[in-house]
Amino acid sequence: MLKRPVLAMLAMVLAAALTSACGQGGTSESGKDGVFTYAVGDEPETFNPALQDGHTDPVTELVFRGLTGHDANNKVVPALAESWQVADDGRSYTFKLREGVTWHDGKPFTSDDVEFTIETVRDAGADAPLSRNFTMVKEVATPDAHTVRLELDEPFTPMLGALSMGMLPKHVLDGKEITDAEFGRHPIGTGPFEITTYEHGQYAELAGFGEYYEGAPGLKKIVVKYVPDDSARLIQLNSGEVDGAHVRPKQAEQVKGHRLEVYPTADYRAISFNMKKPVFADKRVRTAMNHAIDRKAIVDSVVMGYGTAAKGPLDTSEYAAAEGFTFDAAKVASLMQDAGYARNGDGLWAKDGETVSFELTTFAEDSLRVAILNVAATQLKKQGFDVKPNPRSSDWVRKHWGDLDAAVVGWGTPYDPDSSAYGVFHTDEALANGGSNLGTYSNEEADKALDKGRSTLDPAGRKTAYTDFQNALQDDPPFAWIAYLKTINAVPENLTGPQQRTLGHHGYGFFWNAQTWRYA
16 A cells, blocks of 8 residues: 555645646657657756757757857867868968858858857856856957958867857847846757747647758757656657656656667766865865765666766766775775774764754756765764755755855766866856856866967867866865666667767756657
């Protein structure tokens, strides 16, 4: 017999599924007439690509295109720019734009749009996280409608990758703030699909753009449904309400009648420490906690084998060089004793009567993060750390990043290492400055290495810089690294086109070639 709390939980899940089923979402045509309805848990705050820090959600990915793009190997390839030249000193870039490209409203895409995008994002400062990629641009010249030349104050080696960010329409945004809410909800792009309907908290409906520069997409329509609850998402998938869905590792064997697309990602999970909290001031304590975590056990029991143990932030990059940490109780004891701690009567490390006490939180709606949190907290407790696990709503967490003690976080892009590392770990990118360094980590050696990595043209010099960066994090860890994830998407058996590549945070990037998808 099911106990009452279990029955209540099932009722909530079914209610959520039924509520969604009764809501809108364009599902009457699902799986028919070229319509693909896809359920995902995460809904972005905006579809404006300039306001997304390296993690482009499915809708934004379908609506926008940048001057460059990435191929199946995540190498930079032409997109809105058909070709380019880079000066030997890395301070000048000249792009030749495709001719005949139009925005979704029929207006022509020209060099004026490129100039507007780069200057607007550059000047937005804290309003646009990606402004850090354009602060070195001193001039944008547009000698004609299809030529753009960038002049830089100093070399910025990741520039070609940075310009994969979606271009913005000058004729729509000129005179408005880059944070314009209406554009963020109903943007106009040059991508293969255009938004026709968006209902916050429910779904976005996108129609194939017949004038797309690579040709009309194979699918007539894509509907992205927002279903935060993992169980409700699986129910909708197996009941046929949606055609495809992002599913968790523990759900993979429960998927019925669909093909699983399992891709590697650069998306890692780790415990981020808030460096403003005195309890984390001593790097020996943070190093000890890295040795207190049994990553293999988490990968085997929580990630269900859909992942690997994490060593650092660039494990999937060609620049990977992190030594990583092994589970080692003896090292935990040695480091804590060296830091002046001793076990108290409760078996907890304490100094001057104070334990290593902190709350560990994460997004309560994300069952995988919660499971990782609970197992990691149990492992840390066994090694003497006074951890208080407490998942909270994602809305609450996002409003209190600066106040949290520690959180299970995720990050990672499969592109240039600068996109995975600079915004998260550089001192200048601290949360108070509008950056994505949520834990306010600051390490002079890491900063120097990150600065060198983005300004050095020589590949060997960049390799050295990012090795130095990873060594700095190994010596003074901002995170307790846990695992890299594979991402699992269920799709109809007769859907052709999805092509594997290493994806980003949240498994974003799954729709990178959606213009080629179609039903067999």
